[in-house]
Amino acid sequence: GFSAGDMADQGAKAFRDGQRAITELNEDLRAILGRPGFTCIGIAQALRKMGHTIARKAEEEQATVIHWLLGHYLKHGSDWRQHASDELKAASQSPE
Structure with a gap:
């Protein structure tokens, strides 16, 4: 998946390349x-199982999930849905 650093790097690259606004x-x-x-x-529970640290507050879970989905x-x-679904399915099948 994408880390916050990866997302920041992509955003910085887009800005350097002349992109000044978010996509449509x-x-x-x-x-x-x-x-x-x-x-x-x-999804937040699955992300925790994958090693993500997420506070147990609804708004933290929502923000983290949205961020993770945006990365996909x-x-x-x-094709983001299929890739996210595949990753979640793999996490659900791995032993805890």
């Missing part, structure tokens, strides 16, 4: 950015 708000970004907090609980979107574009 499309269906994929609406699905990620508009994700209700209650839908993040299970930035890396995989419109």
Whole structure:
């Protein structure tokens, strides 16, 4: 996955390359950015299992999940859902 440092590096590169605004708000970004907090609980639990440190507050879980999903979107574009799903499925099958 993407770390916060990876995301910052990508943002800095985009800025240096002349990108001054976030990409158009499309269906994929609406699905990620508009994700209700209650839908993040299970993903946050899986991310903890993968080694992510997430405070046990709903807003922390939501922010971390959205950040993680955005990382998949930035890396995989419109295939972000499948890659995120595959990673979550692999985490759920690994022993604790």
